[in-house]
Amino acid sequence: MSDRVSDRLPVEPSAAHLTSTSERGSFCSARCTCGWRGPARRARSLARDDAASHEAEAGRA
Known part of the structure; x- marks a missing residue:
């Protein structure tokens, strides 16, 4: 199976x-x-939450 970008x-x-x-x-x-x-x-929603958390942590650095 291939990877595909589903959400930005x-x-x-x-x-x-x-x-x-x-x-x-x-x-x-x-x-x-x-x-x-x-x-x-x-769950896609959990993956999106992970991404938002990463962005928030990266913004604090």
Whole structure:
């Protein structure tokens, strides 16, 4: 099965971290342009929450 980008999360144009979600089979995971990747989730909403948490933490650094 192939990875495919399913959602693009809204981010600020000046943000360095651009996140998206990708699906592989029945699992969805968040990933970022910085190389970070979240855990595989069955619920897309949880993967989007992981991505939002990553962006928030990256914004504090």
